[in-house]
Amino acid sequence: MTGKSSEGMTIAERVAAVRERMADAAAKAGRPVEEITLVAVTKTRSADEVRAVLEAGVGHIGENRVQELLEKAPYLVDMPHQTHLIGHLQRNKAKYLPGQIDMLQSLSSTGTLAALEKAWAGRPRPLDVLVEVNIGDETSKSGIDAAEAVALCEACDQSPAVNLRGLMAIPPFVEGEKVRPYFEQMYRLFVDIQAKKMDNNTVNVLSMGMSSDFEYAIMEGATMIRVGTELFGPRQYI
Numbered sequence: 001m002t003g004k005s006s007e008g009m010t011i012a013e014r015v016a017a018v019r020e021r022m023a024d025a026a027a028k029a030g031r032p033v034e035e036i037t038l039v040a041v042t043k044t045r046s047a048d049e050v051r052a053v054l055e056a057g058v059g060h061i062g063e064n065r066v067q068e069l070l071e072k073a074p075y076l077v078d079m080p081h082q083t084h085l086i087g088h089l090q091r092n093k094a095k096y097l098p099g100q101i102d103m104l105q106s107l108s109s110t111g112t113l114a115a116l117e118k119a120w121a122g123r124p125r126p127l128d129v130l131v132e133v134n135i136g137d138e139t140s141k142s143g144i145d146a147a148e149a150v151a152l153c154e155a156c157d158q159s160p161a162v163n164l165r166g167l168m169a170i171p172p173f174v175e176g177e178k179v180r181p182y183f184e185q186m187y188r189l190f191v192d193i194q195a196k197k198m199d200n201n202t203v204n205v206l207s208m209g210m211s212s213d214f215e216y217a218i219m220e221g222a223t224m225i226r227v228g229t230e231l232f233g234p235r236q237y238i
């Protein structure tokens, strides 16, 4: 591990530091920081760590895997928060999600949409979804290209099971400012989709930016950032 300045800080201190950086980036962009939602990415973190981040006032958590999400949920029921699924959803897992998540950020196929429609049949409220765009056209990443994303958004608009809220992206890992053009492309696509006034005009979420690049994402128009490492420290995969 390199001697990062955030080492040795408590989760509450890390949250405060991230909030401060969000405010600085928003100020630079001339945007109110209130329009940007911080999602704490909790994959690999213990329920106690998740509780600490909720106690520090972060109201949204993001998990990558359905099973991990279901395992931690019972330990968090007494703390009000919203749960996002941000990792790839296998179609056969959709049935576990009703009542467990507030938003799916990683919708990337009509097949998964069909699985959600089956899982949400007869439910009183549709599921909020973001369509995941593979903005760098990388074969290693999930998500679909921009043209396919528009078509999938239109399919969401037609579906009673889901409520289209916007777009999500993980851009290629490039150095520093080189990520900005990808965020800029995402913002343009977001504005195009917003202009179509789908699902009664509920499209207002652009989820992009992680620990290494959230300030650039905010400068390019993100309304939601997903941060793990900067809130909890480096992940240990075992």
Ligand SMILES: *Cc1c(COP(=O)(O)O)cnc(C)c1O
Residues within 6 Å of the ligand: 041, 043, 064, 086, 087, 170, 210, 211, 212, 226, 227, 228, 229, 230
């Ligand atoms: C892990 C993950 C993040 C957070 O990554 P950090 O670099 O730890 O901030 C954000 N989004 C998705 C989809 C992830 O899988």
